[in-house]
Amino acid sequence: xxxxxxxxxxxxxxxxxxxxxxxxxxxxxxxxxxxxxxxxxxxxxxxxxxxxxxxxxxxxxxxxxxxxxxxxxxxxxxxxxxxxxxxxxxxxxxxxxxxxxxxxxxxxxxxxxxxxxxxxxxxxxxxxxxxxxxxxxxxxxxxxxxxxxxxxxxxxxxxxxxxxxxxxxxxxxxxxxxxxxxx
Numbered sequence: 001x002x003x004x005x006x007x008x009x010x011x012x013x014x015x016x017x018x019x020x021x022x023x024x025x026x027x028x029x030x031x032x033x034x035x036x037x038x039x040x041x042x043x044x045x046x047x048x049x050x051x052x053x054x055x056x057x058x059x060x061x062x063x064x065x066x067x068x069x070x071x072x073x074x075x076x077x078x079x080x081x082x083x084x085x086x087x088x089x090x091x092x093x094x095x096x097x098x099x100x101x102x103x104x105x106x107x108x109x110x111x112x113x114x115x116x117x118x119x120x121x122x123x124x125x126x127x128x129x130x131x132x133x134x135x136x137x138x139x140x141x142x143x144x145x146x147x148x149x150x151x152x153x154x155x156x157x158x159x160x161x162x163x164x165x166x167x168x169x170x171x172x173x174x175x176x177x178x179x180x181x182x183x
Contacts, residue, residue, distance in 0.1 A: 003138065003147075003155045005162060011130045012166040019123040019170055023177045026112055031064055031101050033057070041080040043073060050077060059098065067096040104181070112181045120174040124167060131163045 024034040033056040040047040050056060054068040054077060068074055074092050081090050081099060087108070089100045104112075135156060142152040 003141075003158075005134075005158070008130055008134050008159070008162060012127060012162065015123050015126045015130075016166065016169055016173065018126075019119060019173055022119045023116065023173065026115060026177065026181070031058055031060075031062055033064060035086065036064070036066075036081070036099075039080050039084045039086075041073065041076050043076065050080070053077070054096065062101045062103075064099040064101075065096060066099060109181050113178055116174055116177050116181070120170060123170050127163055127166050127170070131159060134159050 024032065025038055026035075033051070036050045036056060039050050041050055041053060043053045050066065053070070053073050054066045057065050057067070059065040066077060068077060074097060077097055078090050078092055081088065081097075087102070089102070091098045091100065138147070138152055138155045138159070141147045142149060147155070
């Protein structure tokens, strides 16, 4: 009997996408508008991401330019970025806001790598939980007589291959981010 691993594969892909999203918010040597994704601003009575109330672009290697669509939002955006404690300097000007990123210190790089390792471990925990859930399901199907013992071992092996593949992808994403941080 064939076991349907499509839900497991989707969950593992979602975990990889989640980790990549978490890493995009970590500042490395390069400036990225994704760093501001976690910052929300009060706009017309609702909390919204900065990207929903302004155009965010890269001005140079260490500066982001934020051009709000409503000039009245400049102060709100400035306060939201300062409150997010991203370690950046925020300077409002006539056209919007300039966000300058200082060079990373060795201490800050080490703390970012600790964050990378923590996020990687969170992703691995998600993978393990998915594996355990599937293994329990396979075990239950064998107990109910839906699959034989040989099939159970074959399915568990197949599941472990999927987990190993997912973990190696997660490790590759984390290694890439660590190299970005250290350069």
